[in-house]
Amino acid sequence: MISLAGRDILHGWVRFLMTGFGLGLLIGVTLSMAGIYRGMVDDANVLIDNSGADLWVVQQGTLGPYAEPSSLYEDTYRSIIGMAGVARAANVTYLTMQVRHGGGDVRAMVVGAVPGGPGEPGQPGFLIAGRHLTGGHYEVVADVKAGCALGDTVIIRRNRFRVVGLTRRMVSSGGDPMLFIPLKDAQEAQFLKDNDMLLQQRRRMAQNPAFNRPNVPGLLDAIVASQTTSLYVNAVLVQLKQGYAPEAVAKDIQRWQRLQVYTRSQMRTILVDKLIATSAKQIGMFLVILSIVSAAIVAFIIYTMTMAKIREIAVLKLIGTKNRVIASMILQQAIGLGAIGFVVGKIAATLWSPFFPRYVLLEPGDAIRGFIIVMVISVLASILAITAALKVDPAEAIGG
Amino acid sequence: MSGNGIVIEGLQKRYGSGDTLVDALKGVDMQVAPAEVVGLVGPSGSGKSTLLKCLGAVIEPSAGLMRLGEKIIYDGGWKIRDLRALRRDNIGFVFQAPYLIPFLDVVDNVALLPMLAGERNGAARKRAMELLEALDVAHRAKAMPAQLSGGEQQRVAIARALVNHPPVILADEPTAPLDSQRALAVIAILNDMARQYETAIIIVTHDEKIIPTFRRIYHIRDGRTHEEAGEGKSPHELIKIDKA
Secondary structure, three states: OOOHHHHHHHHOHHHHHHHHHHHHHHHHHHHHHHHHHHHHHHHHHHHHHHHOOOEEEEOOOOOOOOOOOOOEEOOHHHHHHOOOOEEEEEEEEEEEEEEEEOOEEEEEEEEEEOOOOOOOOOOOOOOOEEOOOOOOOOEEEEEHHHOOOOOOEEEEOOEEEEEEEEEOOOEOOOOOEEEEEEHHHHHHHHHOOOHHHHHHHHHHHHHOOOOOOOOOOOHHHHHHHHHHOOOEEOEEEEEEOOOOOHHHHHHHHHHHHOOEEEEHHHHHHHHHHHHOHHHHHHHHHHHHHHHHHHHHHHHHHHHHHHHOOHHHHHHHHHOOOOHHHHHHHHHHHHHHHHHHHHHHHHHHHHHHHHHOOOOOOOOHHHHHHHHHHHHHHHHHHHHHHHHHHHHOOHHHHOOO | OOOOOEEEEEEEEEEOOHHHOEEEEEEEEEEEOOOOEEEEEOOOOOOHHHHHHHHOOOOOOOEEEEEEOOEEEEEOOEOOOOHHHHHHHHEEEEOOOOOOOOOOOHHHHHHHHHHHOOOOHHHHHHHHHHHHHHOOOHHHOOOOHHHOOHHHHHHHHHHHHHOOOOOEEEEEOOOOOOOHHHHHHHHHHHHHHHHHHOOEEEEEOOOOOOHHHOOEEEEEEOOEEEEEEOOOOOHHHHHHHHHO
């Protein structure tokens, strides 16, 4: 038996292909939306994995450095490093801000890390060019997404930093590239005031009799100095010795240091379930809407194609064609349209995903799931047309 | 299913009920022998199409008897369970317009019926080609219907009606869109095929050009048929006269 669906498609293949192409672009958008969600989750995981930390020690009652402001004294790490199970501990600051590079602005997450080698907590996990931070000041290791090259200058607040190393896939949970600078510079950048404000602050303090006591020399200078230097960090990243359970060490730090401690799995939960939850719901809604729109389009196209063949279907029924053959013809066309749409969509999503500002992760599993969903949608969408075709009276072919 | 052609006795068809009751057929008697071509003529609304639909097992009569060869197909109710198979294997249809399947080429339009009946593609196409050769359109076997002239399309439609060697062909105004030369040519083909395949052919027509070719004509009026003898002129002769 010849394939009626195949012959019909071949007969009007240009129209069929163009329709499939249009549907494919829609499917491509749907796959990209799923890819954006996967990219967000992957960014969060990369952020955790590349931090080099087993535990995040933050201010009590906060959700950690990525989700909420957290402030710790910079010497807190000294008491942590002495605790059982702790191999290394390092201060770190995080600040999302606009930095200037090449005459333009770049939205970036500036990470203040203690200069050191690879594997140190807070340092980028690996570099694709250059070296890690070694100097005490004015060096930066930047993610390539920031558009920097080795030797470039990046301006953070009033200070100029030279790019000494480059990383890849080091982005914040918001998708902003990370710039690693020495901790001291980062602390200064976080709390740096402009010159006018510093002058005003000094004047106000000098006029305040509580701070400017004639019989206490040096008090005013000490207070002014304390106002212009920052002794705070956002978190202490901890690496554990082998054989120690993160939960047990976290419990000890919480108990004895009265600080909040998160393990990797807890931090992953915060980033994925809390930070990107709203975005995920938003994307989920888009996916649902796009699926419904795709289904409606397939249904409409297949229904229109079927209605255009109503006389031929009546003739086919009159000459003895079984309903099964007619239903199969329509179903095959719907599946064919869905298959073309999926292939076009997958290719389109793959081609255009590198141009998205955020990382788009197209997972093979999602592609397989997407293909199954497209097939199911195509089958469901063909029901309307099949119902209409099966209702066609063979007597219509005779007329009268 | 050879032997008696098609026999209809007291066939009735009613539509609606109560105040809307319409007696479309009020007791039609007809008999068409194998290899015979008869005309069925009548004004609009006389019941021609209803009769054709009943004969084609497309709508169910209300009463009467229909016999195809030795087999009773209707006697106060359908006596055949699979009407679809009955149509496919026993009744050929030729319409006013050819209604070829536009996405199949000529040979597959004809071979589709035996394929639907389960015949292998190669054998079905071979049979279709034989018919197309007999109808002088074999050279267009690979053409699509839209590439054919009206006369060629109608010949392909006749080939499709004949391909399963049905005992009966129902033709609904098959010459309406054709000029007199082509109309007579189609009737000549149907006559030749009726003789060659022992097929009973009923042609519904208004076409004055072809009415003289029938030996027997059934007039249908107000749902009843009246038989009369026709002139029985040879369509081949009429073509020559028409050309002259």
